[in-house]
Amino acid sequence: MLIEYIIPRMDFSAAGKASTDMKRRLTQLGLPVALIKRIAIAMYEAEMNVAIHGDGGKAEVEILEDCISTRFTDKGPGIADIELAMQEGFSTASEEIRNMGFGAGMGLPNMKRNADELIIQSEPGRGTTVIMRFKLQTGEL
Amino acid sequence: MRASAIAHVLNAEVITCQELADDLEIITACGSDMMSDVIAFVKDRVALLTGLTNPQVIRTAELMDIRLIIFVRGKKPSSEMIQMAKEQSIMLMSTQDSMFIACGKLYQAGIMGDIAYQAR
Ligand SMILES: Nc1ncnc2c1ncn2[C@@H]1O[C@H](COP(=O)(O)OP(=O)(O)OP(=O)(O)O)[C@@H](O)[C@H]1O
Ligand SMILES: [Mg+2]
Numbered sequence: 435m436l437i438e439y440i441i442p443r444m445d446f447s448a449a450g451k452a453s454t455d456m457k458r459r460l461t462q463l464g465l466p467v468a469l470i471k472r473i474a475i476a477m478y479e480a481e482m483n484v485a486i487h488g489d490g491g492k493a494e495v496e497i498l499e500d501c502i503s504t505r506f507t508d509k510g511p512g513i514a515d516i517e518l519a520m521q522e523g524f525s526t527a528s529e530e531i532r533n534m535g536f537g538a539g540m541g542l543p544n545m546k547r548n549a550d551e552l553i554i555q556s557e558p559g560r561g562t563t564v565i566m567r568f569k570l571q572t573g574e575l
Numbered sequence: 576m577r578a579s580a581i582a583h584v585l586n587a588e589v590i591t592c593q594e595l596a597d598d599l600e601i602i603t604a605c606g607s608d609m610m611s612d613v614i615a616f617v618k619d620r621v622a623l624l625t626g627l628t629n630p631q632v633i634r635t636a637e638l639m640d641i642r643l644i645i646f647v648r649g650k651k652p653s654s655e656m657i658q659m660a661k662e663q664s665i666m667l668m669s670t671q672d673s674m675f676i677a678c679g680k681l682y683q684a685g686i687m688g689d690i691a692y693q694a695r
Contacts, residue, residue: 446629446630446631447629447630447655449631449634450630450631450634450635450638453634453638454634454637454638457637457638471638471639471640474638475614475638475639478614478634478635478638479611479614482610482631532609534627534629534631535608535609535610535625535627535629535631535632536609536610536611536631537609538609538610538611538612538615539611540609540611540612540614540615541611543615544611544614544615547615
């Protein structure tokens with residue numbers, strides 16, 4: 435099953451809809467609560483980054499037999515130094531964004547902590563792709 | 576501590592889900608205006624204190640299973656936020672106290688916060 439979400443840029447009332455919708459769907463599928471929470475949190479951070487830093491983009495979620503695979507793509511400015519961006523507290527968010535409650539520099543670390551696998555592909559000027567995978571135990575689905 | 580007792584301690588106005596006040600048990604609290612910080616630290620049965628009033632506060636609460644949000648400095652949520660909170664049965668309150676004072680009052684009343692802020 436493949437589910438796709440459009441993530442509009444800088445839309446603070448729409449942002450977060452993909453992850454909250456996924457949380458509801460996965461709850462309906464009856465997955466373990468702790469796993470659902472990890473997925474929802476990691477997706478939320480990725481979604482906010484696409485909306486805030488990536489100029490908007492999309493999220494694709496694939497529910498497979500052995501894992502849930504998510505991919506976030508945008509055609510924004512990209513990330514010049516991924517290792518630096520991964521550090522806790524690193525953020526390029528503007529004052530305005532900080533006043534909205536974002537820019538703690540905790541999003542990527544939160545994604546790393548909650549996903550079983552995190553892959554970031556980015557090229558300055560061309561955009562960013564973030565892939566996160568969450569393992570499923572046999573019989574969980 | 577029950578949500579009703581928290582409302583009393585903070586002299587807070589209950590905005591949504593008054594009916595939950597006597598059942599909702601809060602063990603600890605988190606005061607922050609940064610949503611990713613809330614996501615990084617919060618564990619279970621937490622009240623969120625914040626000065627931020629945009630829909631992302633409710634979304635974060637929904638993701639983190641936070642059932643009580645307390646707006647400090649007399650801040651009031653928008654009607655959109657109130658609607659979202661009602662749909663998710665999230666209790667909203669508003670107190671005139673500042674973040675510092677509100678956190679201090681709750682700490683003094685016995686909410687110590689050792690569960691939410693475990694070292695990672
Ligand atoms: N999709 C993206 N496109 C461009 N830059 C990005 C993208 N995602 C992250 N970044 C860069 O990486 C930095 C760190 O991201 P991270 O999510 O950890 O923190 P933040 O978004 O700044 O703050 P927070 O997530 O705590 O609200 C960002 O400030 C930004 O510079
Ligand atoms: Mg972020």
